[in-house]
Amino acid sequence: MDTEKPAIEFYLDQRSGVSPxxxxxxxVKHALRLGYxxxxxxxxxxxxxxxxxxxxxNTVFKAYRxxxxxxxxESRPGQGTFVRKTLADASLASHGELRQSLIKWLQEAExxxxxxxxxxxxFASTFQQFHKREEIA
Amino acid sequence: MIQALEAxxxxxxxGKEWALRDCTLKLPIGRxxxxxxxxxxxxxxxxxxxxxxxxxxxxxxxxLGISPRQxxxxxxxxxxxxxxxxxxxxTFSVKDMLTLGQKLNPHWDMALAQERLANLSIPLxxxxxxxxxxxxxxxxxxxxxxxxxxMLILDEPIAxxxxxxxYEFQQTLMDAVAQDGLTVLFSSHLIADLDRICDYLxxxxxxxxxxxxxxxxxxxxxxxxxxxxxxxxxxxxTHTVLRExxxxxxxxxxxxxxxxxLDPAWEVQxxxxxxxVLAYLALQTGVTFSVQHKDTQEVPx
Numbered sequence: 001m002d003t004e005k006p007a008i009e010f011y012l013d014q015r016s017g018v019s020p021x022x023x024x025x026x027x028v029k030h031a032l033r034l035g036y037x038x039x040x041x042x043x044x045x046x047x048x049x050x051x052x053x054x055x056x057x058n059t060v061f062k063a064y065r066x067x068x069x070x071x072x073x074e075s076r077p078g079q080g081t082f083v084r085k086t087l088a089d090a091s092l093a094s095h096g097e098l099r100q101s102l103i104k105w106l107q108e109a110e111x112x113x114x115x116x117x118x119x120x121x122x123f124a125s126t127f128q129q130f131h132k133r134e135e136i137a
Numbered sequence: 138m139i140q141a142l143e144a145x146x147x148x149x150x151x152g153k154e155w156a157l158r159d160c161t162l163k164l165p166i167g168r169x170x171x172x173x174x175x176x177x178x179x180x181x182x183x184x185x186x187x188x189x190x191x192x193x194x195x196x197x198x199x200x201l202g203i204s205p206r207q208x209x210x211x212x213x214x215x216x217x218x219x220x221x222x223x224x225x226x227x228t229f230s231v232k233d234m235l236t237l238g239q240k241l242n243p244h245w246d247m248a249l250a251q252e253r254l255a256n257l258s259i260p261l262x263x264x265x266x267x268x269x270x271x272x273x274x275x276x277x278x279x280x281x282x283x284x285x286x287x288m289l290i291l292d293e294p295i296a297x298x299x300x301x302x303x304y305e306f307q308q309t310l311m312d313a314v315a316q317d318g319l320t321v322l323f324s325s326h327l328i329a330d331l332d333r334i335c336d337y338l339x340x341x342x343x344x345x346x347x348x349x350x351x352x353x354x355x356x357x358x359x360x361x362x363x364x365x366x367x368x369x370x371x372x373x374x375t376h377t378v379l380r381e382x383x384x385x386x387x388x389x390x391x392x393x394x395x396x397x398x399l400d401p402a403w404e405v406q407x408x409x410x411x412x413x414v415l416a417y418l419a420l421q422t423g424v425t426f427s428v429q430h431k432d433t434q435e436v437p438x
Contacts, residue, residue: 012333017409019356020333050315054307056169057315058336 007041007083012053020055024063032072032087034095043073043081139202141166141288141320142187146196149182155344156182160196162339162349164322166287169314171331172324173414174341180324181221183341184292187322188218201287214243217281221292223273227266231276234265235283242284250283253309271302275309282313289313291323307334332410340417347417352410359413362390364403371400379416391416 008031012020031037044052046060064081067073075081109119142164149157157179164170172180185191186198189205189212197204203212225234231254239245254261257279259272268276274294281289289310295303307330313319322339325331331338331352338355340348348355359379362372366388372378376398380391391408398405 014329014333017407019410047312047315051308051312053333054304054311055333056311056336058169059333 006044006048007037008043010044010049010053012055020053021059021063021066024049024060025066028063028067028072029087032083032085035086035088035092037083037086039083039086041083042079043083045080139166140164140199141168142198142200142322144183144186144196144198147183147186147193147198148195149179149186149191150194157186157341158195158344160346162346164320164337164339164349166201166320167318168337169311169321169335170323170337170339171335172322172339172341173326173328173331173418174324175418176326178341179344180341181292184290184322184324187290188216189213214284215287217284217286217289219277219281219289219291219294221296223277223294225265225273225277225280228264230262230264231259231268232261234276234280235261238280238283244285246283246285249285250279253279253282257305257309269302271298271305274298274302274306278306278309285317286319288320288322291321293324293326296326303330310334328411328414331414338410338414340414342418342420347420355413356408356410359391359393359408360398361406361408361412362388362392362398362403363406364388364390364400368400368402372398372403379413380419 008028010024010027012023016023018026028037028043043064046057046064049055049060050057064073064075068075068081072083072085072087073081074084106119109122114122140163142162144160144162147157147160148155160179160183172183174180182191186193187200187205189200189207189209192206199205200212201215205212226237229237235247235250238250239247251261254276257272257275259268259275265273265276278291278294281291291310295306298306310321310323311334314321336352338348338350338352339346364372364387366383366386369378369381369383369388369390372390372392376395377393378390379393382389391412
């Protein structure tokens with residue numbers, strides 16, 4: 001049958017503390033946002049994901065169902081699961097520029113003597129505060 | 138509703154020592170359940186009671202709705218069992234093992250066994266004693282699968298394997314679950330892989346069941362809290378504190394929630410499955426936790 005490379009290769013980070021189900025959902029969304037997955041692309045069959053990752057079939061089923069529920073993919077009986085909608089919008093065009101300014105910021109942080117962990121912590125806490133502010137507003 | 142495994146006040150005593158006591162739990166059909174606990178917690182005893190290899194001292198156990206001890210001839214063909222020591226006849230070739238399996242089991246699926254072993258590149262003419270530990274475990278698993286069982290019971294199947302062999306074993310196991318919708322109950326004292334493999338968890342500690350629950354419910358109902366130590370007592374009034382690690386001012390708690398945590402002084406974080414398991418394993422007595430869930434789902438593939 002189809003011997004092409006799958007549109008997305010899942011992986012699991014066992015030490016991330018994020019549940020495997022959520023990791024699969026996030027990886028699809030991430031690929032959709034960055035334009036790696038496009039409308040009409042087929043996700044690997046559940047059986048393929050299960051055999052490759054040695055993961056509980058229910059977990060894959062749940063992740064695909066969640067993506068379907070959010071309208072991002074659709075399952076076509078007998079064919080598989082396909083991307084319905086991309087998350088890469090007009091904002092994708094500005095990614096390059098934003099990435100550049102982020103790199104500049106990272107260089108500044110490094111020059112100021114922050115290590116990897118301090119940078120990650122600073123970003124995470126600022127990000128969190130930023131969102132809280134939005135929630136309140 | 139028929140459960141894959143249902144134990145009621147099940148206990149096993151050797152002389153004065155209880156190997157397992159007050160064990161009440163239900164494992165729904167179609168689940169992949171991990172049975173975890175330290176060595177000597179009663180895991181093997183529970184599995185042997187489920188297989189009808191032991192007579193309960195108290196209470197009862199049913200597997201697929203049948204008492205295994207009284208009806209072994211009707212229940213055994215429906216269960217694939219792999220005992221702790223991966224029982225293979227060491228002087229037999231893999232092929233001889235398959236022939237033996239075929240002679241002993243009415244529903245033996247030789248094509249399935251051969252296909253799975255071919256996929257694993259395990260040579261059929263090799264003596265089982267000359268296979269690697271990982272290959273022996275795979276052959277034992279394939280033998281259990283070729284019976285076409287409704288349920289698999291595995292006693293520490295991967296305890297002595299290297300990480301790669303362990304992973305490959307889990308691949309075969311999960312693939313079989315995806316294909317046949319088997320119920321699986323496997324014991325392990327390794328907890329790192331649980332959230333990838335299992336959707337149900339049974340924790341035994343000090344001969345008692347500490348947890349028998351759907352993993353999603355476990356994750357939903359357990360949280361980590363970080364906050365001021367002087368406010369810990371008020372948390373403990375509402376919720377069940379399973380583990381506490383405190384400095385002079387700060388407390389780091391793992392709790393089972395009974396409702397929302399309202400005090401904004403506490404930062405609420407998700408607890409990982411590993412955190413939760415370790416907290417229960419550290420408990421010596423008391424708190425038991427059992428969730429009956431409604432949404433047992435089928436997996437159409």
